[in-house]
Amino acid sequence: xxxxxxxxxxxxxxxxxxxxxxxxxxxxxxxxxxxxxxxxxxxxxxxxxxxxxxxxxxxxxxxxxxxxxxxxxxxxxxxxxxxxxxxxxxxxxxxxxxxxxxxxxxxxxxxxxxxxxxxxxxxxxxxxxxxxxxxxxxxxxxxxxxxxxxxxxxxxxxxxxxxxxxxxxxxxxxxxxxxxxxxxxxxxxxxxxxxxxxxxxxxxxxxxxxxxxxxxxxxxxxxxxxxxxxxxxxxxxxxxxxxxxxxxxxxxxxxxxxxxxxxxxxxxxxxxxxxxx
Numbered sequence: 001x002x003x004x005x006x007x008x009x010x011x012x013x014x015x016x017x018x019x020x021x022x023x024x025x026x027x028x029x030x031x032x033x034x035x036x037x038x039x040x041x042x043x044x045x046x047x048x049x050x051x052x053x054x055x056x057x058x059x060x061x062x063x064x065x066x067x068x069x070x071x072x073x074x075x076x077x078x079x080x081x082x083x084x085x086x087x088x089x090x091x092x093x094x095x096x097x098x099x100x101x102x103x104x105x106x107x108x109x110x111x112x113x114x115x116x117x118x119x120x121x122x123x124x125x126x127x128x129x130x131x132x133x134x135x136x137x138x139x140x141x142x143x144x145x146x147x148x149x150x151x152x153x154x155x156x157x158x159x160x161x162x163x164x165x166x167x168x169x170x171x172x173x174x175x176x177x178x179x180x181x182x183x184x185x186x187x188x189x190x191x192x193x194x195x196x197x198x199x200x201x202x203x204x205x206x207x208x209x210x211x212x213x214x215x216x217x218x219x220x221x222x223x224x225x226x227x228x229x230x231x232x233x234x235x236x237x238x239x240x241x242x243x244x245x246x247x248x249x250x251x252x253x254x255x256x257x258x259x260x261x262x263x264x265x266x267x268x269x270x271x272x273x274x275x276x277x
Contacts, residue, residue: 016057145184
């Protein structure tokens, strides 16, 4: 089965959030390791989520741009502060080879910036059919319906199931934990990434992450399976489980059938990438 990964990170010299900066992956470097894993698991394309939200990650956009000439399987999204988005900035990133933007919306200032994004930016993103990879949680997702009502062609990719609360297998499912995400199903250009299961399970290494299965069932009911995308969340996920487990977990989830997997693990993402202009 050919695969396309909807959520990976590539940092130079390596990921350094969970571990101290002096423990970054240097040998093999993240790019070399992912290339080998991609060959082993028949991954032909990967949506690389840019991130510069902490000092150790500064310069990630330029690093990703530097990789494109030699690594055509990389489809990069440029990390952006909502308040800084302009058509000119987007055009600059487009010339560098980016196919979307990466938004992290966890602070009040981020949401205020999102609400203030000018209509010209949203029109540009619609026109070029760029992908908007978004990390947020809880009520922050409620910021999108007013925007999507005015700009329904925006292609928003909800990362990590929308980051509902981490839970243990036998704990009660939080009431309406995915309500703001489910509300986005009314907009046909919104997709959800089945990624980051370790961040939804307590403990994070509890493969196959049964604690997150009710969340997946809720999303299947709301979005259907053709609007779900598999993402490995490489390399942060490797602090919790093996790369193969980020793929195999999909086959363990009762809400997903074998006939659903080709679209989820690559078909839908490839279709999205093929129509970016």
